[in-house]
Amino acid sequence: MVSMQDLPRGKRVDGYVSQKVQVLRASIFLTRKLFFADPQWVIPNIIAPFIFTLVAFFLFQGETSGSSFLLYLVLGSGLMGMWGTTIYASANSIGFDRWNGTMEATLAAPIPLSWIALGRVLFNTLQGVLNAVFILVIGLAWFRVGFGLVNPGAFFLASVATFLSLSSFGLLMTTILLLSRKGGFITNSMEIPVYIATGTMFPVILLPIVYLPFAFMLAPTWGIEAIRIAALPGYVGLPTTYWQDMVIMVAETLAYLGLAFFLFKRVEAYAKRNGTLEEY
Amino acid sequence: MGEKTTTAESQIWAVSVKGLTREYTTRNFFGGVTRTTWALSGIDFQIANGELFGLIGPNGAGKTTTIKILTTLLTPTGGDALILGLNVRKDLYEIRRRIGIVFGGERGLYNRVTAVDNLRYFSDLYGVDPKVAKERIPKLLEIVGLAGREKERVEKYSRGMKQRLHIAKALVHDPELIFLDEPTIGLDPAGARDIRNMVRDLKAQGKTILLTTHYMFEAEELCQRVGVISKGKIVALDTPSELKNMVRDISVIDLRTYGATMDYVEALRAIPDVVRVVADLESEQQSIRIQTPMGADLLPKVVASLPAGAKIIDRTIKEPTLEDAYLRLVEE
Numbered sequence: 278m279v280s281m282q283d284l285p286r287g288k289r290v291d292g293y294v295s296q297k298v299q300v301l302r303a304s305i306f307l308t309r310k311l312f313f314a315d316p317q318w319v320i321p322n323i324i325a326p327f328i329f330t331l332v333a334f335f336l337f338q339g340e341t342s343g344s345s346f347l348l349y350l351v352l353g354s355g356l357m358g359m360w361g362t363t364i365y366a367s368a369n370s371i372g373f374d375r376w377n378g379t380m381e382a383t384l385a386a387p388i389p390l391s392w393i394a395l396g397r398v399l400f401n402t403l404q405g406v407l408n409a410v411f412i413l414v415i416g417l418a419w420f421r422v423g424f425g426l427v428n429p430g431a432f433f434l435a436s437v438a439t440f441l442s443l444s445s446f447g448l449l450m451t452t453i454l455l456l457s458r459k460g461g462f463i464t465n466s467m468e469i470p471v472y473i474a475t476g477t478m479f480p481v482i483l484l485p486i487v488y489l490p491f492a493f494m495l496a497p498t499w500g501i502e503a504i505r506i507a508a509l510p511g512y513v514g515l516p517t518t519y520w521q522d523m524v525i526m527v528a529e530t531l532a533y534l535g536l537a538f539f540l541f542k543r544v545e546a547y548a549k550r551n552g553t554l555e556e557y
Numbered sequence: 558m559g560e561k562t563t564t565a566e567s568q569i570w571a572v573s574v575k576g577l578t579r580e581y582t583t584r585n586f587f588g589g590v591t592r593t594t595w596a597l598s599g600i601d602f603q604i605a606n607g608e609l610f611g612l613i614g615p616n617g618a619g620k621t622t623t624i625k626i627l628t629t630l631l632t633p634t635g636g637d638a639l640i641l642g643l644n645v646r647k648d649l650y651e652i653r654r655r656i657g658i659v660f661g662g663e664r665g666l667y668n669r670v671t672a673v674d675n676l677r678y679f680s681d682l683y684g685v686d687p688k689v690a691k692e693r694i695p696k697l698l699e700i701v702g703l704a705g706r707e708k709e710r711v712e713k714y715s716r717g718m719k720q721r722l723h724i725a726k727a728l729v730h731d732p733e734l735i736f737l738d739e740p741t742i743g744l745d746p747a748g749a750r751d752i753r754n755m756v757r758d759l760k761a762q763g764k765t766i767l768l769t770t771h772y773m774f775e776a777e778e779l780c781q782r783v784g785v786i787s788k789g790k791i792v793a794l795d796t797p798s799e800l801k802n803m804v805r806d807i808s809v810i811d812l813r814t815y816g817a818t819m820d821y822v823e824a825l826r827a828i829p830d831v832v833r834v835v836a837d838l839e840s841e842q843q844s845i846r847i848q849t850p851m852g853a854d855l856l857p858k859v860v861a862s863l864p865a866g867a868k869i870i871d872r873t874i875k876e877p878t879l880e881d882a883y884l885r886l887v888e889e
């Protein structure tokens with residue numbers, strides 16, 4: 278029989294960075310476990326991509342295969358899937374704890390809530406990226422489009438950067454969801470405008486002028502531009518270059534992160550003032 | 558008590574609460590205040606290092622509010638509280654690292670994953686060295702009697718197992734001070750006894766414990782000192798035996814009856830010398846508790862008031878318990 282006295286103890290992890298890394302890792306691991314514990318993950322990740330590509334296939338059956346228009350289409354479906362999961366990711370980050378009844382236990386931890394939420398959002402966004410890759414693969418196989426990227430290295434770099442900017446946007450959305458009672462409404466009503474504004478469906482340049490400021494404020498708009506420049510031969514989009522797109526995206530992503538961390542302080546203050554963030 | 562809290566004071570007191578108040582405002586859709594409730598209207602108490610202190614009171618008395626403030630989850634409206642010498646308004650993370658919290662009820666666990674997954678996760682949030690956690694978690698699971706079931710999803714656990722996991726979770730980071738908010742609520746008698754045994758073990762390990770409950774025998778059995786809280790005020794604070802002294806002038810008649818109704822309870826209350834009657838009429842057999850200075854001498858009148866068709870199955874004359882003192886305190 279073990280007694281409480283026999284319990285091993287040790288020094289705390291208390292380095293500023295090592296502490297955050299530990300929490301991020303723990304949050305990512307737990308989110309992954311929770312994700313795979315629910316068989317519903319099959320729907321957004323396997324079934325939805327198939328349906329996306331199927332619809333596109335029937336719509337554009339007559340197109341000559343191998344054209345860059347089809348590559349554009351497949352890429353667009355993938356990017357759209359990624360956006361969808363980002364929005365899902367933010368709703369399901371700390372929002373998950375809210376309805377799971379673990380908000381209080383999470384808030385009681387000696388670590389800012391933002392780091393726990395960031396882990397959740399990173400995993401969920403990564404899962405969106407895998408989902409996009411999956412759409413890309415089946416789409417390409419289906420249309421028999423050769424995957425001739427203009428610049429594979431630049432494509433990869435832009436993809437990773439877009440993933441990070443989507444995550445930071447997801448983190449910012451999380452705070453808005455937590456601070457607002459009508460969080461679900463906001464995410465749902467944002468989904469379509471965001472798809473359009475960031476140019477997943479068609480290039481931003483085709484948008485009515487009033488949308489442009491909104492589109493330009495969304496970091497992934499620039500990421501998607503950069504991805505297209507690196508992927509599509511002869512792509513004509515915004516008058517910016519690949520590197521200009523990348524720099525603007527990084528700057529906006531950092532601004533999102535700063536704002537998200539600031540708003541998380543507000544969320545924590547709100548929780549302390551009211552004693553709860555749980556939904557009843 | 559001095560006006561200022563000195564270091565020496567914090568070496569004695571694990572918890573020191575002065576003039577603590579908390580107001581809740583409920584707002585309507587447009588942000589206007591619809592109602593304000595004073596959940597705590599100025600409470601004071603201290604808990605010594607290594608002490609097992611109980612806070613008892615009826616529903617809505619302010620027990621959870623007190624615990625939330627002391628665990629830094631809720632800002633007080635007024636007053637001060639020091640936890641291990643640290644200020645609940647300012648030293649949030651340092652306090653959180655050194656305390657463990659067990660809330661009663663089903664909430665607070667990730668049900669879709671295993672007990673080990675839950676404990677690993679919370680270990681990491683509390684900055685426990687992963688090497689230490691790896692050895693500590695299996696032992697903790699053994700202590701709380703979950704060894705062998707640790708690879709199952711928590712959703713398959715019984716209510717009692719979940720509560721034991723809650724305790725393990727509160728202990729992952731080896732806290733000095735442990736808060737338990739109604740830890741046995743909703744448990745079957747065996748499950749509740751397991752939890753009480755664990756609380757006793759923790760005390761034996763030198764941990765300081767603040768326990769809230771509305772089961773008086775639990776407080777009487779476990780706690781060295783008890784604060785009785787009612788409507789946001791501490792109405793008495795002493796050892797269980799001193800609190801019982803308040804009611805040493807009375808004795809208790811416990812009845813088990815068949816077919817008794819509220820009318821009978823009212824008839825009992827009308828008898829002179831009956832101080833208080835508490836009845837549970839819900840089940841097929843009713844239990845009725847009569848407080849009286851008369852003791853057994855009251856029995857003839859008790860029997861005489863019995864309506865036709867009702868029966869007394871069993872009766873016992875008892876010494877008053879903490880429950881009797883409590884009933885007097887929360888009624889006044």
Ligand SMILES: Nc1ncnc2c1ncn2[C@@H]1O[C@H](COP(=O)(O)OP(=O)(O)O)[C@@H](O)[C@H]1O
Pocket residue numbers: 551552553581582583594595596614615616617618619620621622623
């Ligand atoms: N979040 C809240 N908003 C408004 N009123 C609250 C809130 N939490 C508790 N109260 C009120 O404060 C009082 C004390 O509640 P609580 O501390 O939960 O009591 P206990 O734990 O002793 O049952 C009750 O009247 C309760 O209704």
Ligand SMILES: [Mg+2]
Pocket residue numbers: 620621622738739
């Ligand atoms: Mg309570």
